[in-house]
Amino acid sequence: MTDLSSFPITKKWPALHPDRLQLYSLPTPNGVKVSIMLEETGLPYEPHLVSFETHDQMSPEFLSLNPNNKIPAILDPDGPGGKPLALFESGAILLYLADKTGQLIPKDVASRYETIQWLMFQMGGIGPMFGQLGFFNKFAGKDYEDKRPRDRYVAESKRLLGVLDKRLEGRNWVMGDSYTIADIAIFPWVRNLVGFYEAGELVGFGDFANVARTLAAFVARPAVVRGLGIPKRG
Numbered sequence: 344m345t346d347l348s349s350f351p352i353t354k355k356w357p358a359l360h361p362d363r364l365q366l367y368s369l370p371t372p373n374g375v376k377v378s379i380m381l382e383e384t385g386l387p388y389e390p391h392l393v394s395f396e397t398h399d400q401m402s403p404e405f406l407s408l409n410p411n412n413k414i415p416a417i418l419d420p421d422g423p424g425g426k427p428l429a430l431f432e433s434g435a436i437l438l439y440l441a442d443k444t445g446q447l448i449p450k451d452v453a454s455r456y457e458t459i460q461w462l463m464f465q466m467g468g469i470g471p472m473f474g475q476l477g478f479f480n481k482f483a484g485k486d487y488e489d490k491r492p493r494d495r496y497v498a499e500s501k502r503l504l505g506v507l508d509k510r511l512e513g514r515n516w517v518m519g520d521s522y523t524i525a526d527i528a529i530f531p532w533v534r535n536l537v538g539f540y541e542a543g544e545l546v547g548f549g550d551f552a553n554v555a556r557t558l559a560a561f562v563a564r565p566a567v568v569r570g571l572g573i574p575k576r577g
C-alpha cells in the first residue's frame with residue numbers, strides 16, 4: 344500500500360485510496376481541465392474539493408503542495424520511478440498525464456510540439472485574457488466607471504478567438520482529427536467566457552462559427568460532462 348503520509352496535504356485531505364492519483368481542485372475552467380483529462384483517460388483518481396469560500400487554497404497544507412495557492416494540483420503516488428510526484432499548473436499536469444497514459448497527445452514529435460504550442464496559447468493567452476475580461480465584465484471590475492481596462496480585454500479576447508477560429512477552419516479539433524490536451528485546455532475557457540462570464544455578446548461570439556461548433560462537440564463528450572462537475576461542490 345502506498346504511503347502518502349509524508350505529504351502534509353494528506354493531513355487536510357486524507358487519501359482514502361492512496362494508490363490512486365490524488366486531485367485537489369474545484370470545478371473552475373482551470374480545475375476542470377484536469378478532471379476532464381482524468382475522465383477521458385480512465386486513470387483511477389480520488390478528487391478532493393479545495394473550497395475558496397473557506398480559503399482552503401491558502402492553508403499551509405495546500406501551500407505545501409502548491410506555493411502559488413491555486414488549483415488544480417495533483418499528487419500521483421505512482422510517479423516517475425514509481426515514486427510519488429506532486430505537480431501544480433494545469434498545463435504541466437495535462438502534459439504529465441498525457442505522457443503517463445500515452446493518450447491525448449500525438450506520438451509524432453513535430454505534432455507533439457504543435458500540440459504543446461496550442462496548449463501554451465491557452466496558458467499564456469486565452470486563460471489570462473478571458474479571466475481578466477471576466478473580472479471587468481462580471482465581478483468587482485464591472486462597477487469601474489473607466490471602461491478602458493474592460494475594453495482592452497474585450498479586444499484581446501476577440502483577437503484570440505479570431506486566431507482560434509481560423510485554426511479550426513476545416514479542422515474538427517485544434518490538432519485536426521485528433522482530440523488532444525490542447526482542446527481540453529482551451530474549451531473550458533471558451534465555455535466559461537460565453538457562460539459564466541456572460542461575455543458572449545461583448546466579444547461578438549456569433550462571428551466565430553468554428554469555435555462555436557467545436558465548443559458544442561466538446562461539451563457533448565461524456566467525459567467532459569462528467570469532468571465539469573468534479574470535484575463535486577459541497
Ligand SMILES: N[C@@H](CCC(=O)N[C@@H](CS)C(=O)NCC(=O)O)C(=O)O
Nearest residue numbers: 371373400412413414415432433434
Ligand atoms: N496558471 C494556473 C492558474 C490556476 C488558477 O488561476 N486557478 C484559480 C482558479 S481558476 C485559483 O486557484 N484561484 C485561487 C486564488 O487565486 O486564490 C493553472 O493553469 O493551473
